[in-house]
Amino acid sequence: MYTSRRNVTRRVSIADTASGRSRRTLLVSALGVFAAGFAFDQLTKLWALSALADGTEIPLLPSASFSLAFNPGVAFSLGAEYGAVTASVVLILLTGLTVWIATKIARRHRLAEIALLTLVAAGGWGNMYDRITRANDGALTGHVVDMIAVDWFAIFNFGDVLVVCGMIAWLACNLFSDSGEHRKAE
Incomplete structure (x- = not known):
């Protein structure tokens, strides 16, 4: 037990430094997850644009293949007819998600939770990068490059896999955790 004010002050100072390292660790981890996911998504799209551009289809499984497509909408081409309006809504949602992740880092939430949400953001x-860089008809009108075709389902890309799998894993992580201890009071 500390009796002097000096020792108590030093104790708080040490705790603050430890918290700072924790936030730095979470931030660096989140940035690493984001960079890896974003880069892999973009590299697979570049590969698809070069390897599949002439209509080539590469079989993967009996009902799946690599095949190039350009999606003007979001999942399942939803919102394609609204173009930039749909992309603007997605941009607002992505910005909100990014701010939420930053808040979770600042509050030192669990690394797993932050990493899974960061996969969704990546x-x-x-996909938003595609909409911006492939836009020929005005801001946010670009089409997203898709290349994983499942006959009975849809055609999608690695970014879509990150969004869906990251969100499912994040929901499972939160729904099936033993207790709410992992969350700090908001």
Whole structure:
């Protein structure tokens, strides 16, 4: 037990430094997850644009293949007819998600929770990057490059996989955790 004010002050100072390292660790981890997910998404799209551009289809499984497509909408081409309006809504949602992740880092939430949400953000921003860089008809009108075709389902890209799998894993992580201890009071 500390009796002097000096020792108590030093104790708080040490705790603050430890918290700072924790935030730095979370931030660096989140940035690493984001960079890896975003880069892999963009690299697979570049590969698809070069390897599949002439209509080539590469079989993967009996009902799946690599095949190039350009999606003007979001999942399942939803919102394609609204163009930039749909992309603007997605941009607002992605910005909100990014701010929420930053808040979780500042409050030192669990690394797993932050990493899973960061995967969702990486996939979403990868697709938004397509909309911005492939826009020929005005801001946010670009089409997203898709290349994983499942006959009975849809055609999608690695960014879509990050969004869906990251969100499912994040929900499972939160729904099936033993207790709410992992969350700090908001």
